[in-house]
Amino acid sequence: MNIINKLTLRHLKKNKRRTLVTIIGVIISVAMVMAVATLGVSFLDLFKRQSIADSGEWHVQYKNVTSNQIKTIEEDGNTEKLILSSDMGYALLEGDEISDKPYLFFKGYNEEGLEQFPIKLTSGRLPEAANEVVVSDHIAKDTGINYEIGAEMAVDIGNRMLEGEPDALLQNDTVQRDEEGFLEDLDIHSTETFTVVGTIERPSWEEPWAPGYTVINYIDQENLNKAVNVDAVVVVKDLTRSIFKQAEQLAQQNDIVGVGFNEELLRYYGISDNDNLHTTMYSLAGIIIAVIVIGSVSLIYNAFAISVSERARHLGMLSSVGATKKQKRNSVFFEGAVIGLISIPIGVLAGLGGIAITFMFINTYIAGALATSVKLEVVVTPLSVLVACLISSTTIFISTYLPARKASKVSAIDAIRQTQDIKLTGKAVKTSKLVRKIFGLEAEIGLKNVKRNKKRYYATLFSLVISIILFLTVSFFTANLSTSVEMSQEGIDFDILVSDSSGDISGLESLVQLEGVTEHSLHKSVQLTSLIDEEMFPPLLVERIKKENWALQEGKHPYYINLYGLSESSFQEYAERVGTDPANYQDPNNPKAIIINTISYHDYEASKFVETESIQTKPGDKLELLFTDYDTNENTTLSDLEIGALTDELLMGIRTATLGGLDVIVPMETFDSILNDGAANQVQSYLYLNSSDPMEMQETLEEVVPSSMYIYNAVQSRERDQQMIMFLSVFTYGFIALISLISIANIFNTISTGISLRKREFAMLKSVGMTPKGFNKMINYESIFYGVNSLLIGLPISIGVMYLLHRSVNVTFEYGFSLPWLDILFVITAIFVIVSSAMLYSTSKIRKENIIDGLKQENI
Structure with a gap:
């Protein structure tokens, strides 16, 4: 080992804190790259094994x-x-x-x-x-x-x-x-x-x-x-x-x-002419790794740039005794190689260990989230390890390249005099007069220092902005998932649905006697039409007709009618809840119905939920029910239905109609009597159940229900959706936590080393009369300046990204865009805490330093 490399190792040992922070940053970076590579390979292996489990292994x-x-x-x-x-x-x-x-x-x-x-x-x-x-x-x-x-x-x-x-x-x-x-x-x-x-x-x-x-x-x-x-x-x-x-x-x-x-299995092996899956996975992995590399380069570059600044006089002295440009440049590359040799193996093992622990946790959710029968296994391939090592080595090389070039150009005289970093004009550090008037001289000095050290300032600002964008984006994404799940499950007040497309309820009636059924609703349904007079329109429908310029048919508007026929026991129970006598509805020759006249729906244009009347009517009024044959577009009059009661009580399992629709409930006998053959062919029958044990009830139903009937477990669906959110949250929040660690390490490293390099400046300020109070004021203002500027840049970018995410989700679930104010408040607080902590930690070590020692400071 030559003398320059020995001196480089001594320098690393002398600056243990900065060296340790750099090593930790590289370990986290390598661990994340290794985890992403292993994650991609492991998921492909999962899909491969699931495909074999579903359709066999063949090609x-x-x-x-x-x-x-x-x-x-x-x-x-x-x-x-x-x-x-x-x-x-x-x-x-x-x-x-x-x-x-x-x-x-x-x-x-x-x-x-x-x-x-x-x-x-x-x-x-x-x-x-x-x-x-x-x-x-x-x-x-x-x-x-x-x-x-x-x-x-x-x-x-x-x-x-x-x-x-x-x-x-x-x-x-x-x-x-x-x-x-x-x-x-x-x-x-x-x-x-x-x-x-x-x-x-x-x-x-x-x-x-x-x-x-x-x-x-x-x-x-x-x-x-x-x-x-x-x-x-x-x-x-x-x-x-x-x-x-x-x-x-x-x-x-x-x-x-x-x-x-076997195109599905071959696709998971990476063999396909149109491989969208691999393109998607590689693109996603590439984006994630790019973010990791950007954050890592920022940290590692700053570490080596600061190292070169600290060693400026040392490098100048080496130049004065004959060290070549190549030797000075190689000393920085050697420093990177030493840190890489320590960090990369530890990072690879840490990434594999972290992903193994993650898999142990998420395997309890993955079957429900991805509907798989096999579990995730940690799959390590030589290629994934090689890719992680190459990316990490490249990251370190990129981070050391510019500092190495700078080190090679350091001349002996400039380095010994330490003038190479001070090439400023008065215009470059000019500040507004308002700063001194409002905040004082100390604040102006702090602001001038930020402008004087722009590279260090931009590096710190970049790390803060990246942390803000990542945290808010991931938080908003997860919150959107939860909102979408809630919307998809909204109005579901049952555990299990069993439906029969034949419209026959005889196969469903016996199921209500099964052990474990605590509540049920058995009904048939069909959609019909009714022409409603203009004077019966609710105000919101009148507004909608005017706004959309809908044409009325002789002063009437066609309402769609959701007609429900309830079994005897279900109708009796429902009528009692409504507060009407079920005996009044039992005459098919004089059919009467209960109308749900309070509807609740989501107005997508206004981005709000609306609750209003469906129709302005009263008991005793009549509805003419029509059946539309869509093959011939002919309407057939089925019956005049008398309104027996109006209610806002919903049937189990159904959601209300929207504006321009009616929910009409009649006994089963009345339902069957008013339909013609065409309408009867459109009938569906449904049994909604609540159970003391929904999972056990589903198993029981699967044993007794013929395959022609459909079983839907709403409880299981809710759990599966929650498992998917948990599954994604583990990765998203784990990712943001690690990226934030890199960013925080970068911020601490940059600020603390910057403060350390300013010992002579601080000693000079103290020597001309700056008090401890004034010194604190200057440091606090610098912290505020970092925080405010990072928020001014990071928040608008984050809001833009969140809006784009909202627009993409809005294709399926339409709801208004709202900012996550609690998360934003948390980010604002966290940014000032991080910056202030870094400043306080750094200045605490130089507060008690002797002024004379500070003025004599040497960065070697």
């Missing part, structure tokens, strides 16, 4: 292959595993011909396929011969039809065809039917007898609305059924972008009619 699919083509594919040099797959077809599920899932769907795999695809055995074993099958255990849960192990099933298997159209093949489409029955037929192509050898969980590829329950059998490659189309699914050896070209060439050379790819 290329060759469709409708023959025995010879299978052999060629198997012998291909890039084939690692060959899977045979076959969609044999559908067979009627005997005893369940009336539901929306009346079929068994037969799918076949060879031995490799049974291993590679997500097939979860619940009892028995997997098939090992062509006449053996495993059946989905959901058949028994949904229909009560039980296929016991060892039982034989004889089935006619065929393809679903649209009735009367022999070329209209139905794949996995929902069952085609109307009121009279099925609109599809089975085109039988084989009759088979199978032995049931086991049961499986419902496969992930079988959607709840799928027309058939999955049955899996074994494909014997040696004895393929020529009547059944077989696909060859391949796991390749070398995953590269050439996989697409290679597969297409193989198919073309062997007359294979179709080639498919």
Whole structure:
């Protein structure tokens, strides 16, 4: 080691505080870069494993292959595993011909396929011969039809065809039917007898609305059924972008009619012609790393720039005894290398440890937030470590380059006289006369010092502004997420909804007797129309009609009518809450209804919630209900409905209509009697439940409710949304905390070292009569100047960024833009606390210093 490097190490040891702050800043920077790189790789690994769990591990699919083509594919040099797959077809599920899932769907795999695809055995074993099958255990849960192990099933298997159209093949489409029955037929192509050898969980590829329950059998490659189309699914050896070209060439050379790819899984491997996911992830990671590098360069550059300033006389003395420009420049690079060698390994380990702890915490939320069945695992690749090290090394090099150049240009005379940093004119440090008049001479001196040391001032200001923007942006983003979740859940006063698109409530009535149901509302609904006279319009609707220049139809405006028919018990309970006698509504020949005449809705233009009347009417008035056939645009009069009561009581599960709409509630018998066939086809039935244990209730419902019905767990949805917010908050606030640490370290380092370099200035001021009180006043004013200027720059930029975020969220959720005043107040307080603390900490060490020693100060 040469003498200059030895002197550099001695300098680092002498200035332990500044060296330690620089090392800590670099460690945080490296840790963040490593964490971002590991996060990206780990999430890609999560998506990869989830894709395999959902749809199996495979890469290329060759469709409708023959025995010879299978052999060629198997012998291909890039084939690692060959899977045979076959969609044999559908067979009627005997005893369940009336539901929306009346079929068994037969799918076949060879031995490799049974291993590679997500097939979860619940009892028995997997098939090992062509006449053996495993059946989905959901058949028994949904229909009560039980296929016991060892039982034989004889089935006619065929393809679903649209009735009367022999070329209209139905794949996995929902069952085609109307009121009279099925609109599809089975085109039988084989009759088979199978032995049931086991049961499986419902496969992930079988959607709840799928027309058939999955049955899996074994494909014997040696004895393929020529009547059944077989696909060859391949796991390749070398995953590269050439996989697409290679597969297409193989198919073309062997007359294979179709080639498919597992595009989702390949995308997670980074193999895709249109890779939006990787572009998004790399862009996001790039932006985050750029912010980290900018903050880190600011800190590390300041540290080395200050180091060069401190060592100016030292470097000049070296020049005077023969040190070359290259040696002086290399001394700064050597200082950076020493700090890097210490910081980078520690930073890499700290980043991995931090991300591992983070994953342990968020894995409790990730299943609900991202709807995954696998957990995040810390995945470290040599490339991610190399990228983190290269970025960190580059950051240190960029930070040291300018100070190193400056060090190389320091001449012996200028350095020894220490005049190289003082190249100012009177104009450059000129201040307003008002400053002295209002704040005094001390404030003017403080302001002149800020102007005199502009580089140090801008570096500190930059760090403060970055901290302000990051904190307010992230806080606003998280608050917006919470607001959006609240809006999406607004008005939801139930735990679970079960709906039936057929409009039949018979399947829902038995569910209200389930154990754990604490409250329920069972109703049908349909949307109709009614022409309302102008004198019945509420004032807000009159304003809206004038503003929008809507044309009236003979003094009437078409209201949309949400007509609800309640079951007997639900209507009786609701009528009692309203305060009306339910017996008055039981005559279908003289239909009466309860009207919800107080509506609450969000006025997006005014960015506020509005509560007003829906209609100006009274009990005894009548509404003419119309059904609009949108195919023919014809209106049919259904009934004149008498208003029995007006209320602001809502039904469980429904939100009020908006301006120009009415919610009308009638008993079920009245509801059925007033509808014609066209309107009856539009009816939906709903059961809203509150339960003592919503999660257990959902499990119970899934066991007894047929797949044709839809179950929505509002409690689970709320929890999932909250988990997503928590999940994102962990990363966003963790990120801002680390960036803020870099910024605070930068501020402390810059201010404290700047104060340290001003020892001679302070001693001179004291020697000409500046009192301790005046000294404090000068320092306090400098702190205020830093704080005020950073807020004047940071707050407008933050508000602009927050507004852009608001506009992006407003595409889905419309609400007014409002500033997070509490967060802004916190930022204002925090900025002055940070700057004042740095100033007080720095000046506390020089307050008691002897004036003579200060005037004699040497920066070596």
